[in-house]
Amino acid sequence: MQAAQPEETMSDKLIKAQTLKGFRDYLPDAAMAREHIIDVARRVYRSYGFSPIDTPALEYSEILLGKGSDETDKQMFRFRDQGDRDVAMRFDLTIPFARFAAQHLADIGTPFKRYHIGTVWRAEKPQKGRFREFMQCDFDTIGTDANAADIETLLVIHDLLEQIGIERFTIRVNHRQLLNGLLEKIGLADRSVGVLRALDKLPKIGRDKVLAEMTGDVGADEAAAAQVLDFAELSGSPEEVLSKVESLVTGSERGLDGVNRLRELFATVRTAGIDAGRVQLDVSIARGLDYYTGTIYETFLDDLPKIGSVCSGGRYDNLAGLFTKQPLPGVGASLGLDRLLAALQELGVLETTTTPANVLVTLFDKDHLADYIRIGRVLRQAGIATEVYPLFRPLKKQFQYADRKGFKALVVAGGDEFDAGVWTVKNLASGEQQQVREADIAEAIRGISG
Amino acid sequence: MQAAQPEETMSDKLIKAQTLKGFRDYLPDAAMAREHIIDVARRVYRSYGFSPIDTPALEYSEILLGKGSDETDKQMFRFRDQGDRDVAMRFDLTIPFARFAAQHLADIGTPFKRYHIGTVWRAEKPQKGRFREFMQCDFDTIGTDANAADIETLLVIHDLLEQIGIERFTIRVNHRQLLNGLLEKIGLADRSVGVLRALDKLPKIGRDKVLAEMTGDVGADEAAAAQVLDFAELSGSPEEVLSKVESLVTGSERGLDGVNRLRELFATVRTAGIDAGRVQLDVSIARGLDYYTGTIYETFLDDLPKIGSVCSGGRYDNLAGLFTKQPLPGVGASLGLDRLLAALQELGVLETTTTPANVLVTLFDKDHLADYIRIGRVLRQAGIATEVYPLFRPLKKQFQYADRKGFKALVVAGGDEFDAGVWTVKNLASGEQQQVREADIAEAIRGISG
Numbered sequence: 001m002q003a004a005q006p007e008e009t010m011s012d013k014l015i016k017a018q019t020l021k022g023f024r025d026y027l028p029d030a031a032m033a034r035e036h037i038i039d040v041a042r043r044v045y046r047s048y049g050f051s052p053i054d055t056p057a058l059e060y061s062e063i064l065l066g067k068g069s070d071e072t073d074k075q076m077f078r079f080r081d082q083g084d085r086d087v088a089m090r091f092d093l094t095i096p097f098a099r100f101a102a103q104h105l106a107d108i109g110t111p112f113k114r115y116h117i118g119t120v121w122r123a124e125k126p127q128k129g130r131f132r133e134f135m136q137c138d139f140d141t142i143g144t145d146a147n148a149a150d151i152e153t154l155l156v157i158h159d160l161l162e163q164i165g166i167e168r169f170t171i172r173v174n175h176r177q178l179l180n181g182l183l184e185k186i187g188l189a190d191r192s193v194g195v196l197r198a199l200d201k202l203p204k205i206g207r208d209k210v211l212a213e214m215t216g217d218v219g220a221d222e223a224a225a226a227q228v229l230d231f232a233e234l235s236g237s238p239e240e241v242l243s244k245v246e247s248l249v250t251g252s253e254r255g256l257d258g259v260n261r262l263r264e265l266f267a268t269v270r271t272a273g274i275d276a277g278r279v280q281l282d283v284s285i286a287r288g289l290d291y292y293t294g295t296i297y298e299t300f301l302d303d304l305p306k307i308g309s310v311c312s313g314g315r316y317d318n319l320a321g322l323f324t325k326q327p328l329p330g331v332g333a334s335l336g337l338d339r340l341l342a343a344l345q346e347l348g349v350l351e352t353t354t355t356p357a358n359v360l361v362t363l364f365d366k367d368h369l370a371d372y373i374r375i376g377r378v379l380r381q382a383g384i385a386t387e388v389y390p391l392f393r394p395l396k397k398q399f400q401y402a403d404r405k406g407f408k409a410l411v412v413a414g415g416d417e418f419d420a421g422v423w424t425v426k427n428l429a430s431g432e433q434q435q436v437r438e439a440d441i442a443e444a445i446r447g448i449s450g
Numbered sequence: 451m452q453a454a455q456p457e458e459t460m461s462d463k464l465i466k467a468q469t470l471k472g473f474r475d476y477l478p479d480a481a482m483a484r485e486h487i488i489d490v491a492r493r494v495y496r497s498y499g500f501s502p503i504d505t506p507a508l509e510y511s512e513i514l515l516g517k518g519s520d521e522t523d524k525q526m527f528r529f530r531d532q533g534d535r536d537v538a539m540r541f542d543l544t545i546p547f548a549r550f551a552a553q554h555l556a557d558i559g560t561p562f563k564r565y566h567i568g569t570v571w572r573a574e575k576p577q578k579g580r581f582r583e584f585m586q587c588d589f590d591t592i593g594t595d596a597n598a599a600d601i602e603t604l605l606v607i608h609d610l611l612e613q614i615g616i617e618r619f620t621i622r623v624n625h626r627q628l629l630n631g632l633l634e635k636i637g638l639a640d641r642s643v644g645v646l647r648a649l650d651k652l653p654k655i656g657r658d659k660v661l662a663e664m665t666g667d668v669g670a671d672e673a674a675a676a677q678v679l680d681f682a683e684l685s686g687s688p689e690e691v692l693s694k695v696e697s698l699v700t701g702s703e704r705g706l707d708g709v710n711r712l713r714e715l716f717a718t719v720r721t722a723g724i725d726a727g728r729v730q731l732d733v734s735i736a737r738g739l740d741y742y743t744g745t746i747y748e749t750f751l752d753d754l755p756k757i758g759s760v761c762s763g764g765r766y767d768n769l770a771g772l773f774t775k776q777p778l779p780g781v782g783a784s785l786g787l788d789r790l791l792a793a794l795q796e797l798g799v800l801e802t803t804t805t806p807a808n809v810l811v812t813l814f815d816k817d818h819l820a821d822y823i824r825i826g827r828v829l830r831q832a833g834i835a836t837e838v839y840p841l842f843r844p845l846k847k848q849f850q851y852a853d854r855k856g857f858k859a860l861v862v863a864g865g866d867e868f869d870a871g872v873w874t875v876k877n878l879a880s881g882e883q884q885q886v887r888e889a890d891i892a893e894a895i896r897g898i899s900g
Contacts, residue, residue: 014772014773014774014775015512015513015516015772015773016773017513017549017550017552017553017770017773017774018510018513018549018553019505019506019509019553020506020508020509020510020531020535020537021533023506023508023509024506025503025504025505025506025550025553025554026502026503026504026505027503027554027557027558028501028502028503028558028564031501031502031503031504032501032502034504035492035502042485045806046806046807046835047807047830047835047836048807048826048830048835048836048837048838049805049806049807049810049835049836049837049838050806051478051481051482051804051805051806052476052478052481052482052485052806053475053476053477053478053481054475054476054481054484055469055475055476056469056470056473056474056475056583057507057539057569057571057583058470058473058527058571058582058583059469059470059473060468060470062465063465063467063468066465074532077508077529077531079527079529079530080529081470081527081573082524082573083471085470087470089507099467099468100467100475102467103467103468103469103475104475104477107477108477108478109851109854111839111840111841113837114478119507119569121507121508123531123532132508133506133507133508141840144840144841146840146841146842147819148813148819148822148823148838148839148840148841149840151819151823152823152838152840155823155827159830264819267820268819268820268823268824271820271821271823271824272820272823272824272827273824273827320467322464322465323464323465323466323467324464324467325464354501355499355501356495356496356499356500356501356502357496357497357498357499360499363598369597369598369601369714369718370717370718370721370722371721372598373598373601373602373605373718373721373722374718374721374722374723376498377605377722377723380497380498380609385496385497385498385499386497386498386499387498387499387563388498388499388598388602389561389598390561390591390594390596390598390599390602391561391594391596391598392596401559401561404559
């Protein structure tokens, strides 16, 4: 082999520059849009006292698999490391958080509020908008079943969307015990998984097909199945619906507890000054079958509902039962970063730019490189992000660069300006330019780039 | 197997909560410290017009291996994915950037300035302060060999350290062509790799042993080896040293070019107003053998030099020769995030806290949950990060929680306060408390938490 392939050919052969199927690069415009959303999420999470944590990308497979399904197993990037350990890349942030909570419980104490913004990997079949590497932005409060934490979760979701700059959105809220209470009353408690699975399809397949599934596979009688569907289709103000549910579940303690918690939630949300139209009770949403046990949240963009929920979550009884005997009830939600970014792009809300700086200092007079570099520093110290073009090329070329990148202002100076002790500041949108002394340059630029 | 293990035993068995050897969790205090440094780095990079990019954690092994050594191969987490592709986790951000630049050259154009803050993985032998997963913070300007970019790289390093809050640091600068120019003149140009390797050990093993290595393995004659060492030990102001080097390398074009570029660098750095003591010429530093071809930077903390360089980099001739025939010269550096964090901790510069919020609203009167939650919202809207305790527990417990987490102020209200329409604000450091109307609460808290 070695002899057959002369060294020259080897080194001349280029390696094809490509990413793996289902993976992608972030170019500056996409990376800046993502950084912006992450910044907002962090600011909102922190404003409520949630602290950041991080966990490794690689864990023992045993931990990540937990009681996971075959589906999970197939989607994991799993391998044997140099020490022959069975390891895998995390496919969500929930199981690592469960492991983390069990491992560090004595250090973190409860209640514990954390956010975790991190990359996860799933070997799913790639398709439009679905990648094998994506980011999750989770926040949770664990170690308490207090309704205050449920209510706060909703406020965080609200502030997230609002601060990202979305005006028209709806947070749909439900409580798993409403339906469970009803099922208990009508004798279907032991078939709740099948009922929920059928009900989950309601928006997609419609009432008749759901009824058929319930009376077929699930094995409910027709009257009970009809009651479940009547329940799922209840409408009106949250207070009205809750009153109807209350009468339907009377006698079921868990059902009434759910009603009372939601009553308190809607009352508090109003007192806190949240726009009532943004928070709706939707007793039909179920969100997964096993995990959530209490409040459930889904968030839809009113102008783009078809993309699905952009921020979902709920309350669970026990986060870390696989790892510790200490019960850890909690509540939280996850911002669908990539889905939201795609939506913002589709809605034209994202301002795309390829430079984080607004100002470009162009180079002209080779004797004055130090002054061009110095003025960049002067502007930065005044809080203005400023790029200095690195080359003495024709100004036309530098102007083209400024156009392509999207700078808002140019700073130009040649022999005349240096003699007179001034700088020319050019507004790239209007084409206007003015000559200003160094002491006034920051103000002149603020007038342009805002 | 299935029959031998009854299901009850299975589900009762806990999975041990542990991280892999060489990996670690970030608890809130560590995660907040890291987020702070990353924030500063991003702000500084952006202030110079560097844009963010990102690349996948997983790449084709062929790409990451490039012309890498066996050492690199051994350290890679490498495996076959579900599609039987030979893939690996990135072990630095340089090779992915080379691949990225070659792949997207038409889109990004040149000059191109990017920063990349991302996690990398190396299966190194774990030891104190060395982990198998760590973060790199790189910035580079590619597509130009202009000295302005070299000078700017130094300014970015300077601003990084300064903005992180370090006052006493030294950036050591060198240019690879100074020594190459000398070697050319004294006939050792073809042994530069060996000479550099020996010279790299100078701080550790001293002059005599380096001399021995040069005259031994490297095969230089004694006079030439002595000249190299005299050169490496030149001292004085940058201008003085450069004058001496100039006379030593006269006749070597590359040597003189290096001298001229460093002259311009030091002159510009002074004009730009950088403290001269923070930037030193050190003709002995070499930084790796193959990669860097021009300017070289290393950065040391004056109060903790033993931890080594916390920000290093330099100029290279061609970033992406493995992937494209288009030459891409560039210059950049990398902030050693973990090393710096360890140093800041050792120096006691890091303020550690486990909550990002300064204020805790305690719960007392069960009829007023909505008001407690509302006042949290009022404070957040005034820009004050505020946590609302989720449970109605004895105030003593809530105060203990506040102490443990490090809040600065408490907001308390019971029946009397609600009747009078006031809130009690308590300064946790001084113990002082005052009653204020809602309209004044944000100001009262700013008076405490600054």
